[in-house]
Amino acid sequence: MEFKDYYQTLGVSREATAEEIKKAFRRLARKYHPDVSKETDAEQKMKEVNEANAVLSDPEKRAAYDQLGQGRGFQAGSDFQPPPGWDAGFEFRGQGFGGAQNADFSDFFAELFGKQMGSNTRQAHHRIRGEDHHAKIMLDVEDTYVGASRSLTLRMPKLDNQGRTLLTEHTLNVRIPKGVYEGQIIRLAGQGGPGHTGEAAGDLFLEVHFKPHNRYRIEGKDIHATLPVAPWEAALGATIKIPVPNGLVEVRIPENSQSGRKLRLRGRGIPAATPGDLYLALEVVLPPVTTQKEREFYQTMAKELAFNPRQYLGV
Numbered sequence: 001m002e003f004k005d006y007y008q009t010l011g012v013s014r015e016a017t018a019e020e021i022k023k024a025f026r027r028l029a030r031k032y033h034p035d036v037s038k039e040t041d042a043e044q045k046m047k048e049v050n051e052a053n054a055v056l057s058d059p060e061k062r063a064a065y066d067q068l069g070q071g072r073g074f075q076a077g078s079d080f081q082p083p084p085g086w087d088a089g090f091e092f093r094g095q096g097f098g099g100a101q102n103a104d105f106s107d108f109f110a111e112l113f114g115k116q117m118g119s120n121t122r123q124a125h126h127r128i129r130g131e132d133h134h135a136k137i138m139l140d141v142e143d144t145y146v147g148a149s150r151s152l153t154l155r156m157p158k159l160d161n162q163g164r165t166l167l168t169e170h171t172l173n174v175r176i177p178k179g180v181y182e183g184q185i186i187r188l189a190g191q192g193g194p195g196h197t198g199e200a201a202g203d204l205f206l207e208v209h210f211k212p213h214n215r216y217r218i219e220g221k222d223i224h225a226t227l228p229v230a231p232w233e234a235a236l237g238a239t240i241k242i243p244v245p246n247g248l249v250e251v252r253i254p255e256n257s258q259s260g261r262k263l264r265l266r267g268r269g270i271p272a273a274t275p276g277d278l279y280l281a282l283e284v285v286l287p288p289v290t291t292q293k294e295r296e297f298y299q300t301m302a303k304e305l306a307f308n309p310r311q312y313l314g315v
Contacts, residue, residue: 001079001080001081001107001108001111002076002077002078002079002080002106002108003074003075003076003077003078003079003080003108004048004051004052004076004106004108004109005074005075005076006051006052006055006056006065007052007056008076009048009049009051009052010024010025010028010049010052010053010056011024011028012024012056014066015164016056017162017163017164018057018059018159018163018164018165019163020163021053021056021057022057025049025052025053025057028045028049029046029049031045032045032046032049033046034046047104047105050104050105051104051105051106051109054105054109055109055113059157059158059159059165060090060092060093060157061113062157062165063090063155063157063165063167064086064087064090064112064157065112066165067086067087067090068082068083068086068087068112080108082111082112084211084212085136085138085209085211086112087112087136088135088136088137088138088209089135089136089137089138089152089153089154089155090135090136090154090155090156090157091133091134091135091154091155091156091204092133092134092135092156093131093132093133093193128195128196128197128199129195129199129200129201129202130192130193130194130195130196130199130200130201130202131192131193131202132192132193132202132203132204132205133156133191133192133193133202133203133204133205134204134205134206134207135154135204135205135206135207136206136207136209137152137174137206137207137208137209138209138210138211139176139180139208139209139210139211140210140211140213141210141211141213141216141218141223141245142245142246143176143180144176144178144179144180144181144210144245144270144271145178145245145246145271146178146246147175147176147177147178148175148176149173149174149175149176150173150174150176151171151172151173151174152171152172152173152174152206153169153170153171154169154170154171154172155167155168155169156168156169156170172188172191174186174188174206178271179270179271179272179273179275180208180270180272181208181220181221181270181272181276182208182209182210182218182220183207183208183209184207184208185205185206185207185208186205186206186208187203187204187205187206188203188204188205188206189203190202190203191203191204192204216245218270220270220276221269221270221272221274221275221276222269222270222276222277222278222279223245223268223269223270223276223277223278223279224278224279224281225278225279225280225281226280226281226283227242227251227263227280227281227282227283228283228285229253229257229282229283229284229285230284230285230287231284231285231286231287233253234253234256234257234258234259234282234284235255235256235257236255237252237253237254237255237256237257238252238253239251239252239253240253242280244265244268244278246271249265249268251263251265251280253282257282257284258282258284259282259283259284260281260282260283261281261282262279262280262281262282263279263280263282264277264278264279264280265277265278265279265280
């Protein structure tokens with residue numbers, strides 16, 4: 001997937017005002033509209049211009065797009081994958097980026113802005129009630145095992161008097177319930193947009209995601225990890241203690257285990273109403289050879305065991 005430089009597409013600076021973006025879009029629309037343009041690639045150019053305008057003319061999408069590229073040096077056309085949690089901490093009105101799907105736009109746009117965020121709300125039935133807001137939050141996986149209280153700072157884009165996008169911040173204390181899982185919605189009643197003419201404020205919906213972890217990989221309510229074992233533990237079997245997100249647990253390594261074998265610890269995954277499982281992929285780790293005695297030990301193994309790990313290859 002290629003990175004799209006929307007400012008370059010519209011020919012405006014990153015400090016451009018809303019009015020300057022509007023003028024640039026109108027100028028390029030007159031140039032590339034397929035009904036009037038004589039350019040051979042007018043239709044494709046018009047799609048690119050429409051896509052860039054859809055992002056930069058929307059304060060919320062523009063703020064998130066700017067945050068994505070800030071300090072990362074992405075270049076137009078370069079290979080791109082969005083960093084994990086790139087849009088976390090932004091508070092958006094309504095359903096966030098939901099509804100931004102457009103079949104004529106690029107994979108880049110769809111990856112960033114085409115995913116529906118949050119759950120259905122009752123906004124259509126409460127038109128005077130305050131608007132519901134949505135935000136994505138990033139938690140540590142350990143938070144779901146014990147529950148936690150977290151102070152979260154959310155940023156909300158708005159236009160200033162000159163038509164430039166600014167980010168306003170506000171901080172709130174949130175109770176994270178035990179057992180939350182990826183994609184779960186936490187509803188904060190009355191924390192959304194203010195109501196009109198005395199009506200109730202809207203709600204704030206927080207979509208839970210987990211920060212990348214150096215040991216655990218999360219899939220739904222299951223957790224995956226690699227478990228290093230010594231050769232003798234794998235060959236002879238062993239019972240060992242290992243740390244898991246909520247403490248220590250004993251694990252039995254079966255005899256004659258090989259690297260890649262998966263052990264399943266039922267119910268040790270995300271502690272939701274229906275708990276997930278913890279899967280451990282064994283990795284046999286060889287002791288290094290640093291002394292002559294260690295070298296002789298390996299030479300004895302090679303001689304006494306006469307083991308050929310490539311026998312199944314016919315050699």
